[in-house]
Structures are given as C-alpha cells and as structure tokens.
Amino acid sequence: xxxxxxxxxxxxxxxxxxxxxxxxxxxxxxxxxxxxxxxxxxxxxxxxxxxxxxxxxxxxxxxxxxxxxxxxxxxxxxxxxxxxxxxxxxxxxxxxxxxxxxxxxxxxxxxxxxxxxxxxxxxxxxxxxxxxxxxxxxxxxxxxxxxxxxxxxxxxxxxxxxxxxxxxxxxxxxxxxxxxxxxxxxxxxxxxxxxxxxx
Amino acid sequence: xxxxxxxxxxxxxxxxxxxxxxxxxxxxxxxxxxxxxxxxxxxxxxxxxxxxxxxxxxxxxxxxxxxxxxxxxxxxxxxxxxxxxxxxxxxxxxxxxxxxxxxxxxxxxxxxxxxxxxxxxxxxxxxxxxxxxxxxxxxxxxxxxxxxxxxxxxxxxxxxxxxxxxxxxxxxxxxxxxxxxxxxxxxxxxxxxxxxxxxxxxxxxxxxxxxxxxxxxxxxx
Numbered sequence: 001x002x003x004x005x006x007x008x009x010x011x012x013x014x015x016x017x018x019x020x021x022x023x024x025x026x027x028x029x030x031x032x033x034x035x036x037x038x039x040x041x042x043x044x045x046x047x048x049x050x051x052x053x054x055x056x057x058x059x060x061x062x063x064x065x066x067x068x069x070x071x072x073x074x075x076x077x078x079x080x081x082x083x084x085x086x087x088x089x090x091x092x093x094x095x096x097x098x099x100x101x102x103x104x105x106x107x108x109x110x111x112x113x114x115x116x117x118x119x120x121x122x123x124x125x126x127x128x129x130x131x132x133x134x135x136x137x138x139x140x141x142x143x144x145x146x147x148x149x150x151x152x153x154x155x156x157x158x159x160x161x162x163x164x165x166x167x168x169x170x171x172x173x174x175x176x177x178x179x180x181x182x183x184x185x186x187x188x189x190x191x192x193x194x195x196x197x198x199x
Numbered sequence: 200x201x202x203x204x205x206x207x208x209x210x211x212x213x214x215x216x217x218x219x220x221x222x223x224x225x226x227x228x229x230x231x232x233x234x235x236x237x238x239x240x241x242x243x244x245x246x247x248x249x250x251x252x253x254x255x256x257x258x259x260x261x262x263x264x265x266x267x268x269x270x271x272x273x274x275x276x277x278x279x280x281x282x283x284x285x286x287x288x289x290x291x292x293x294x295x296x297x298x299x300x301x302x303x304x305x306x307x308x309x310x311x312x313x314x315x316x317x318x319x320x321x322x323x324x325x326x327x328x329x330x331x332x333x334x335x336x337x338x339x340x341x342x343x344x345x346x347x348x349x350x351x352x353x354x355x356x357x358x359x360x361x362x363x364x365x366x367x368x369x370x371x372x373x374x375x376x377x378x379x380x381x382x383x384x385x386x387x388x389x390x391x392x393x394x395x396x397x398x399x400x401x402x403x404x405x406x407x408x409x410x411x412x413x414x415x416x417x418x419x420x
Contacts, residue, residue, distance in 0.1 A: 048284055051420040072286040080277020084209075086216035095212075096278075098205030099292060100285045125216075 001025055002149060002180060007056030009042050016042055017199050020056070024149075024195075029171070029181040031189060034199035040184040041079065043199065044153045047182065048076040060149075075147035077155055081134050085127035089113055089137040092126060093144055104144050112143035117163065131158045139163075142170055150174060150181040156189070165190060202287035206295025207302070214303050220268060225307045228261040229315065236318040243320040250319030251329065251380035258308050258333060259369050262340040265304040266365065267358045269296065269348040270415065283419055293415065294408040297345045305337030328383040328393075335396040336376040342400075342407035343368050349414035371399060 001023070008018040016039030022030055034040050045051045047058065049066025060070040083092045090109055097104035113122050116136040126134055135158045142150065150171070156164055168190030171181055175191070183189060214221050235253050236246055273279035273296075282292045312333050313326040321329065347365035351357035379392035 050280065050283065068286055068288075071284055074284065076281075076284050078277060078280065080280060082277035082281050084213060084276065084278060086213055091212070095205060095209045096281065099202055099209070099282060099287060101202045101287045103201075 001059075001061060003057075003059040004047070005057050005059075007043070007046065007058070008054045009039060009046055009051075010054055011042070018055075020197070020199075022195065022197055024180045024182070026178040026180065027175050029175055029183065029191060029194045031194050031196050032182060032184045032199065033186075033196060038199040040199060041153055044076070044078065044151055044182070044184060048074060048151050050076075073148040074151065075142065075145050075149070076151040076153075077138055077141070078153045081138060083126050083134060083137050086125055088123050088125055089118055089129075089140070090122045092137055093140055096141060097144055100145060102145065109140075109144060112140040113137070115143060116140045116166070132160055132163065135159055136163060139167060139170075142174070148179055150179065150183075152181065152183050154184055156185050156187060200291075202285070203291045203295045203298075206292045207299045210296055210299030211302065214299070220265070221303045221307075224261045224264045224304050225311070227264055228257050228308050229311060231257040231260065232315045233318060246319045247321065247384065250316060250321055251377040251384075253319075254312060254316065254329065254333075254380075255336070255373050255377040258312075258337060259340060259366070259373060261308060262304055262337065262344060263362055263365060265300065266344045266348045267351075267361055269300050269345060270352050270418075271348075271357075274352055274418070279415065280419060283416065289415065290408050290412045293345070293349075293412050297341055297408060297411070300345070301338050301341040305341050308337055309333045325380060325383055328389045329380050332376045332379040332389070332393060332396060335393060335400055336372050339372050339396070339400045339403050340369060342403040343372075345411045346407055346414060349411045349418060352415065352418040372396065375399070 003023045005021050007020040009016045020043065024030055032040050032043060042051070046053050049070070058065045060067070060073070063069065087095065090106065090113065093109040093112065094104050094106070110122060113119070116139055118133065118136055118140070121129060121133065126137060129137070139155070155167060159167065171191045175181065232254055235249065239245060270279060273282070283289050285292065309330060313330050316326045316329055344365050347361050347368070350364065351361045354360060375392045375395045379389040379396065382392055383389040
C-alpha cells in the first residue's frame with residue numbers, strides 16, 4: 001500500500017505542485033498527467049526518493065519511504081537509457097540484477113529479452129541498437145527484477161506500436177498479480193482502469 | 200557483498216571494452232617519469248635524489264587523469280541513478296567502483312614503478328620500499344579522489360575543479376610516500392612513514408566511500 005499526502009515541490013522560486021495526495025492499493029495504477037514542465041518527472045523522482053520533497057509524506061506499507069524495504073519493492077525507469085552501451089543486452093540485464101543483489105541466470109535473462117522482441121540481438125553491444133531497442137532492453141528489467149511498485153516515467157516513448165501494446169500487456173499482468181504502477185504519459189495508455197492525477 | 204563484487208566485475212568488464220581509457224593513465228605515468236632522466240642527463244646522484252618525488256608526483260597526476268570518468272559515464276547514462284535506487288546499499292556499490300578504479304589506475308602504477316625506478320639508478324631495496332609505499336598510497340589516492348569526483352559530478356568544467364579540489368588533499372600522501380623512499384635512501388628506515396601511510400589508508404577506507412556516497416546523493420537530486 002502506497003500513501004502519498006501533502007507532497008510539494010518547487011524549483012528555485014517556482015512552485016511546481018503542492019498538496020499532492022493519492023494512494024494505491026494492490027492492483028491499482030495511477031496515471032500522472034500534465035503539461036510539459038508541470039512537474040511530472042519531479043514528482044516521480046520525489047516519489048522514488050531521488051530528491052527530497054519540500055513538504056509531505058510518502059508511506060510504503062505504513063513505513064516512511066525511502067527505506068531499503070521500499071527500494072526492494074520498487075523499480076523506477078526514467079528518461080535515461082540506463083544501460084551500458086559497451087555491454088550486450090544480456091550482460092546489461094545480468095549485471096543490473098547482480099548489482100541489486102539478485103542472482104539472474106542466463107536462461108531467465110534470455111527469456112525476458114525474447115519476450116521484449118530482442119531475439120538475436122542479445123549478444124550485440126547495445127550501442128548498435130536503435131533507440132527503441134535500447135528502451136526494450138531497459139524494459140526487460142521489469143521481467144527480471146521482482147518488484148511490487150513500478151514507477152515508469154514516459155516509458156512509452158520511442159516504442160513502436162507492437163512494443164506499446166506489449167508494455168500495456170506487461171503492466172496489466174503486473175497489476176493482475178497484485179502489483180502497483182505509477183505512470184506518466186501524454187498519450188492515452190493501453191491499460192484499463194487506473195486513477196488519474198493532473199498536475 | 201555479492202553486489203560489491205558485481206560492481207567490481209562490471210567496471211572491469213567496461214574497462215576491458217574501452218582499453219584506451221585505462222592505458223592513457225598508465226602511459227602518462229611511464230612517459231612523465233621517463234622525461235626527467237632524459238631531460239636531466241646521466242647524473243646518478245641528482246637522479247637518485249629526485250626519484251621519489253618525481254615518481255610520486257607522476258603517480259598523483261596519473262591517478263587524477265582517470266578520476267573524472269569514475270562516475271561521469273554512469274551519471275550520464277542513468278545507471279548511477281539505478282544504483283542509488285538499488286536495494287543494495289549505495290555505499291557498497293561505490294566502494295566496488297573505487298576498488299575497480301584502483302585495480303585499473305593504481306595497481307598498474309605500483310607494478311610499473313620498480314621498472315621505471317631503474318631509470319633513476321635506485322637499488323633493489325629502495326625499489327622495494329618505493330613499490331610498498333605506492334601499494335599503500337595509490338588506494339589512498341583513489342579513495343580521496345572518489346570524493347572529489349563525486350563532488351564535481353555534473354559541474355561544467357569539472358575536470359579542472361576536480362584537480363584543484365583533490366591535489367591539495369593528496370599532499371599528505373605525497374609527503375609520506377616520497378618521504379618513505381627518501382628516508383630509506385638516507386638510511387633512517389621507512390617504517391614510520393609507511394605506518395603513517397597505512398593509517399591514512401585505513402581511515403580513508405572507512406570514511407571515503409561514505410563521503411562519496413553522500414556527495415553522489417546530492418549530485419543526483
């Protein structure tokens with residue numbers, strides 16, 4: 001259970017948002033909407049604990065976040081590619097898992113990459129892949145890292161029609177399994193239900 | 200602990216894919232230390248006297264050369280952000296990165312020093328002390344440097360600022376490192392200097408990853 005209350009953020013003199021309240025229970029997701037520069041990314045970074053809030057509280061399982069517990073349950077994918085260009089998709093996935101203290105065998109990593117449509121690309125260095133394919137490598141982490149709360153910032157960018165549909169399916173599966181998600185996007189999302197938050 | 204080893208493995212693997220970046224620092228060390236005997240000429244007494252200082256200053260500068268890259272690439276591609284959000288403690292991952300930096304930029308200097316010391320007419324026992332001093336001193340340089348690298352992360356013109364920030368902090372390592380070799384040559388024994396270097400290293404191993412982690416969290420905000 002994620003409970004956010006009275007969250008506020010400002011950049012310099014400018015107040016981006018204040019009094020943001022929402023809560024998520026198992027199987028629910030939140031669509032954060034707003035114009036460019038309205039503070040969607042700032043809210044996401046604040047939520048995951050990368051930057052401190054001016055005011056407000058974030059509770060995860062009734063404990064204040066960010067905690068180690070929270071980080072174990074969280075996966076955050078932001079604007080960055082967050083993959084190493086010199087490594088192959090397979091190495092990227094396995095090393096990212098190892099850094100998180102999770103043992104990921106080659107078969108599981110390969111299965112995730114195949115699900116994301118990267119069959120035959122797993123041994124190429126990431127720098128030769130297209131922007132959309134790099135994004136898919138990153139999204140494969142959703143499958144290899146067991147997390148309850150998915151925080152995805154503009155995750156649908158640079159993806160083709162098939163990948164958008166696939167990511168929609170992945171999110172729907174995740175929610176059906178009792179997960180939660182917070183998403184930002186300017187487009188209508190291919191995921192049914194969901195709460196909306198307009199900044 | 201697994202996450203620590205995974206970070207070391209990751210950074211070594213990345214360096215293996217980009218050998219030029221590591222080799223630059225090593226060749227810099229070799230060339231700078233070779234320029235002095237060539238420039239000064241065959242004067243064994245003078246060379247022997249200036250050898251510890253020159254080898255140590257060259258090691259400082261060579262370490263400095265690799266420092267801006269310690270966190271910059273991970274910061275730019277967003278993997279540092281992922282490390283900060285990892286369930287593994289960031290301090291552990293940072294310690295792994297520092298160890299990898301030392302293995303790539305510090306250890307080669309330690310191994311090359313006895314060979315390069317020959318150009319300065321140092322005898323075998325002096326070369327031994329020089330190597331030992333560098334073995335204690337170069338990890339200290341990596342640890343202190345990591346704090347500077349984290350503080351200047353994302354700052355424009357950070358490379359120069361990093362040098363201005365870190366070089367003064369390297370002075371104690373330089374004094375006791377070069378001092379150990381000089382004391383040995385003078386027949387005073389290097390034990391005291393080496394003990395002090397080891398004490399500084401122990402202190403840095405404890406505090407530097409912590410300070411680096413705190414600086415990185417600020418840089419990521």
